[in-house]
Amino acid sequence: MEVGHYYLLDTFADVPFQGSPTPVCMLSELLDAPTMHQLAQELNAPVTAFVKPSDVEGDFMIRYFTTEGEIPACGHATLGAAFVLLTQETSFNKIKFVTIEGIRPKAQITNDLTYIEYPRFPHTIIDIPPKLLEALGMPTPLTHFYSSELQSLFIELDNPNEVNRIQPNFELLKQSTDDIKEVVVMSKSNDEAFDFILRSFCPWIGINEDPVTGSIHSVLGPYWQKQTNKSDFAVYQASERGGKIFVKTFDDHVALGGHCKILVAGKLLL
The missing domain is CATH 3.10.310.10 (Diaminopimelate Epimerase; Chain A, domain 1)
Structure with a gap:
């Protein structure tokens, strides 16, 4: 049964076999977490992105899985998903993602570069083990x-x-x-x-x-x-x-x- 489209990209690279190898799965309906984890293991890349449209036009739900399990965020997988949506899957000029933690990174293409927006995160000093x-x-x-x-x-x-x-x-x-x-x-x-x-x-x-x-x-x-x-x-x-x-x-x-x-x-x- 066809459940969506699959893309393999090299992200943060303008030639093949550099940057980060990034599988992106464009789904008609979001799969359950164990199935997405199994797919990530099958594809065996650092991180696999799973994307489906939300109920809001131009917004897309996104989940990230490594071979070990789900993670809350991934920049290169978001970049790859944005590029696919903006160049292959939709006619939108700008899109927004919704992560499992409710973060909503925006994305667009400017001067041949795909950009995603993240909040500015603070940092603190800790002792290094x-x-x-x-x-x-x-x-x-x-x-x-x-x-x-x-x-x-x-x-x-x-x-x-x-x-x-x-x-x-x-x-x-x-x-x-x-x-x-x-x-x-x-x-x-x-x-x-x-x-x-x-x-x-x-x-x-x-x-x-x-x-x-x-x-x-x-x-x-x-x-x-x-x-x-x-x-x-x-x-x-x-x-x-x-x-x-x-x-x-x-x-x-x-x-x-x-x-x-x-x-x-x-x-x-x-």
């Missing part, structure tokens, strides 16, 4: 902070070489804490094309290293705005696949932009 630093095997942080909204720890290092050299012990990282679901390590860039670089580690949700991460910039946009007195940023995620994120900060939100490349399109049959 010693085992976490041991698992990362990295030098003493320049600074660090935590986002409770994203359950993410952010660590700034002195230079990109230190970021690139990190080789985490992922099993030890998982054992180091139950309160953190993602560790983002970053520094200023030494490449004039980018303002800062980062890597993201999420073994707690089944993603050892995320190829490209979107939602964290709801925290990082305001942070780097304060550090640099700039409002627009070009960011490079230094994963194995690599990805480019374009961030614009505003008084009440952050816009995350990126290119998307559709590789596969077809029917979803169950």
Whole structure:
């Protein structure tokens, strides 16, 4: 039985096989959570997005699943879903998503970049668990902070070489804490094309290293705005696949932009 359309995209990339591989399932009716989880396991990507129209025109319900289970938010999956809706599935110029937590990111395409809007999230200072630093095997942080909204720890290092050299012990990282679901390590860039670089580690949700991460910039946009007195940023995620994120900060939100490349399109049959 056909239940919707299926797309495989590379998000935050303008050529194939870079950025984040992102399955997007466009559904006529939302599937139950166990079935969506099984599909995510079958597709075996970092995150799979499931989307269906809501009762409000231009609004779409969206859910996110990793191979380990459901997560409340995912920037690259939202970006991929927005690109599919705006270029393949609808004639809307702007759309809005509704997440399971009631967050309503808006999306549109501007100058060939797909942008999604997130609230500006604050950050606080916490103590880093010693085992976490041991698992990362990295030098003493320049600074660090935590986002409770994203359950993410952010660590700034002195230079990109230190970021690139990190080789985490992922099993030890998982054992180091139950309160953190993602560790983002970053520094200023030494490449004039980018303002800062980062890597993201999420073994707690089944993603050892995320190829490209979107939602964290709801925290990082305001942070780097304060550090640099700039409002627009070009960011490079230094994963194995690599990805480019374009961030614009505003008084009440952050816009995350990126290119998307559709590789596969077809029917979803169950």
